[in-house]
Amino acid sequence: MNSSPCNSILILNDDCLHHIFSYIVNIRERLRLIRVCKRFEQLIECGLKTDAVYLHMKNILYPSEFNDIRKYESIKFKSSQLFGVCRKIIEFHNEILDFTDEQDGLLGFSDSDVSGLSFVDKLVLKARHTSRFKSNWTMDTIDSDYAEFKWLLSRCVQLKTLHAFDFHLDSFVLEMVPKSLLHLSLINISFDPKDFEQFLSTHGQQLTGFKYSRKSAIPLEFDRTIVNLISQYCHNLEKLELTLTYPELIYFGSFKKLNHLTIDGTGRSIVFYEYAIQNCPNLTSCKLTFKVLPSTETLTRWNNIFPNLKDIQFQPEQTCYLALCM
Incomplete structure (x- = not known):
């Protein structure tokens, strides 16, 4: 069957071709198309200069x-x-x-x-x-x-x-x-x-967002340093994700604008988490790690004393987060 010029993509105008090429997110594929013909080369190079990449x-x-x-x-x-x-x-x-x-x-x-x-x-x-x-x-x-x-x-x-x-x-x-x-x-x-x-x-x-995770043996002082510094200087945090390796850490700073809190690593007590949540009055969601998952009664009580907290997730401690004390 003879191919008709009307069946070729080249009959489209430059704007249509540029729109089609913009859907190709793979950069290698775009760069390969440059070799097809001179017109493709000009359109793709022009698009890469203006498109968000x-x-x-x-x-x-x-x-x-x-x-x-x-x-x-x-x-x-x-x-x-x-x-x-x-x-x-x-x-x-x-x-x-x-x-x-x-x-x-x-x-x-x-x-x-x-x-x-x-x-x-x-x-x-x-x-x-x-x-x-x-x-x-x-x-x-x-x-x-x-x-x-x-x-x-x-x-x-x-x-x-x-x-x-x-x-x-x-x-x-x-x-x-x-x-x-x-x-x-x-x-x-x-x-x-x-x-x-x-x-x-x-x-x-x-x-407004800070995450720190270090799956390795570290001294207790690193946990304390991270928490102390962000509570001292990062007053506008809205999202905070921390991996804490030592249950001995009992201090948690005050974050008035925090909306989401994730604490991973070693499990902590209910008392520690309640203290942390009280210091984050605008908290709406949290993901917390426990050695032993709390009961449904604890979840019900939290829903009553922390009405702003709409999304609560509990997860068990993982053994890979063990750390060595110095």
């Missing part, structure tokens, strides 16, 4: 590749492949880029055109090299990872959400975090308490 693994891998660790590790982009065409990046995960090419500048980055990073609203930073704990309970992070983190943070000037995974958060990285930050998530992160206090003294008032 989300650069993370879900928008790079195909569904069949998600469970293939070799694909996950091998599919990386050079900076020139992304920053040269994507001019409005809303979400960026550092793991999608390849920083092995030193000729492009600092760790494979090129400063020629990175204007797309100025739109980044959400940034996810993960250490590229396996981090290990040193004798002082900090994580061992190499210089190349630090250089990468600082480079990205200095260019994400409108950052609202930061997720950090598996490295030591030093004072130089914290200094690069924009004061526009609203949501901070620290997963398996170590830090010097003095550095973190200095950071919260300048950024804490702006934060």
